[in-house]
Amino acid sequence: MPGFEEARRIILESVTPLGAEQVPAWEAVGRVLAEDLLAPRDFPAWDNSAMDGYAMRAEDVRPPVRLRLSAYIPAGGDASEPLERGTAAKILTGAPIPAGADAVVPFEEAEERDGAVLLGSPVRAGAHVRRRGEDLRSGAVAVAAGTVLGPAEISFLAASSRLSVPVVRRARVAILSTGDELVAPGEPLAPGKIHDANSLAVAAAVRLAGAEPVLLGIARDDLGSLRELLARGLAADALVTTAGVSMGDRDLVRQVLDELGVRQVFWKVDIKPGRPTAFALRGTTPVFSLPGNPVSTLLTFEQFVRPALLRMMGHGSVLRPLAGAVLQEDVSRRPGRVSFLRVRLERQGDDLLAWSAGDQDTGILRTLLRADGIAILPADWGDVSRGTRVPVQVLRSSAGGAR
Ligand code: AMP
Ligand code: MG
Secondary structure, three states: OOOHHHHHHHHHHHOOOOOEEEEEHHHOOOOEEOOOEEOOOOEOOOOEEOOOEEEEOHHHOOOOEEEEEEEEEOOOOOOOOOOOOOEEEEEOOOOEOOOOOOEEEEHHHOEEEOOEEEEOOOOOOOOOEEOOOOOEOOOOEEEOOOOEOOHHHHHHHHHOOOOEEEEEOOOEEEEEEEOOOEEOOOOOOOOOOEEOOHHHHHHHHHHHOOOEEEEEEEEOOOHHHHHHHHHHHOOOOEEEEEOOOOOOOOOOHHHHHHHOOOEEEEOOOOEEOOOOOEEEEEOOEEEEEEOOOHHHHHHHHHHHHHHHHHHHOOOOOOOOOEEEEEEOOOEOOOOOOEEEEEEEEEEEOOEEEEEEOOOOOOOOHHHHHHOOEEEEEOOOOOOEOOOOEEEEEEOOOOOOOOO
């Protein structure tokens, strides 16, 4: 049975990146770029003014001097006429610098009178001129493959007049809840039945990871039902099942996956909670069998499935950064395996403080509802005393704000 880091390493080494697809630039935010993006031309394409002011030849300025205004070049204007010697052009920001001019004096540093500009001090050649290609040279790599596209990258696409962009495909993730006790939300409950919380919870987590959930519904604890739905799920890019993988005699998921030619990689992980977490592969399709308890389902999804999906979708960084939080109460535990503690977090000055979010039994969803993060207590730690700095995954970005 692998431990926490080992299980995660095995999973990340087993999954393979998905292929690329072309998407419209306006839908590309958050996607991972599949190929380097090159500058299709120089940026800027021509020398232009960085200020509203007057364009001139620096060498014409021997102060004090008066230069006649021989042209007016607004943004979007035309500067095909070279600047007459010994004159200046009134120019606005972004407008092309006319041939012959090599400097701009901002309005506020000059005085304009009677169609001329008066200058009291010398001007440096190149002042307030944005040079052609100073931002990006034609053919330069502007955005490297693997970059997560954000507004800045979209800005570059738009400026390049590129309407579409190659990105790594989103993973289609099939989701199957299993159990005779489950009823779809919205349906009436008979005695002994509960509503299926996991399908929608996992779908939500899949969506937040940037992937696409495909809901298979609920499989009964019988071979026929599992065969049909698991076979369907294996057509997706990844399959996530919940429940039905413990030792109970009705737990048949493992058997049916075997029959369907799925190769089991591990069947348990030495963590608490979430021990009955299984990982398997059919070809390159990963199959995650998560424990059925909704708290365990979401914790193990966060630790194992989310990083795997991100890796498949081309992300370089797939693990949440760990913050150090100062524990505000004693926590008793036995060493042996990594455990996950649902915590409330609060920022105090430069410190992040952590409290247990409540009863840590996995039957208690309330504690997960109150949690801002997950503290990861290393396998070799015993009781943890108040004041210890513990590694936490921050789940809510609002954590540490006033609550
Ligand atoms: P199992 O892994 O089948 O032993 O299930 C563990 C616990 O999680 C049991 O109490 C199940 O009723 C519960 N459970 C399993 N699947 C779901 C689900 N989809 N929604 C809510 N609870 C579930
Ligand atoms: Mg069950």
